[in-house]
Amino acid sequence: MNDAAQERLTLEHNLRQALMNDEFCLHFQPILDVKTGRVHSVEALIRWQHPEQGMIPPGKFIPIAEETGLIQPIGEWVFWAACRQLSDFYVAGIRDVKMGINISAMQMRNDNLPVLAKGAIDALGLDAKDLIFEITESVAMNQPDDTVRILDCLHDMGIALAIDDFGTGYSSLSYLKMFPIDHLKLDRAFVSEIGEGPDSATICDATISLGHSLGLRLVAEGVETEEQFEYLRGKGCDLVQGFLFSRPVPAEQVMAFIQQRHQQECE
């Protein structure tokens, strides 16, 4: 118990230091349009470049950041960094690629989120339509009334909303109709089952149909094989993301990926 508590305290202290010392960075993973092959958006994913321990993935520190409230300043840092990157896309002539940003439960409960969003959009001259906020099902379900109010506000500003890791939480399907959602992101646990037996992909199939009948665009996460991609394409999945196309990479690399991909199309 003591060791665990001590480790947690150390991590919390280190996270505070990391914020002050600018040890965080963003990597970006492309999300492709199945029909056109173009890059529809990129997802911003935080990394912690620890001076001694090297690159620490978000799974190791986001949960602690959420418990301690540090997710609030970290989330703000992510938001501004992602928006600055979107503005760099504009400068580089990339005008049609959107930026996906993960928003945690605590940020969603804070009325400050629309203010933060408006501030960055205005300051950087962004088009709100180029932003996609990703929230998980549990976030959406936590305090549905407050969530609906904040989501409506963001939606009215033009920001698109995606439900992340869809299918993994305990949720009522009724909220899908209640929230102004644009995308459903099918969790990679379901995508990885494709090709593993006759009934393996039933949840994928059902989710794609459900999403489409609600007028949503379906994004498949964690696409790693051609077989999974072909299957999803055959089922009418709209967007795909996964190591088959690109891992999350630093900004320069994702920009090169976008430019190369879009150039190929012109040839």
Ligand code: C2E
């Ligand atoms: P997520 O939002 O569902 O992000 C997708 C995760 O799946 C990323 O892990 C990505 O690297 C991984 N992934 C993508 N394609 C594949 C694939 O083909 N195979 C496999 N095995 N994995 C794939 P990552 O970067 O480690 O992030 C993990 C989670 O941490 C994210 O899941 C998100 O919930 C959270 N996270 C990351 N960045 C942020 C952030 O800035 N803010 C908040 N609140 N959470 C974040």
Ligand code: MG
């Ligand atoms: Mg996400």
Ligand code: MG
């Ligand atoms: Mg996800």
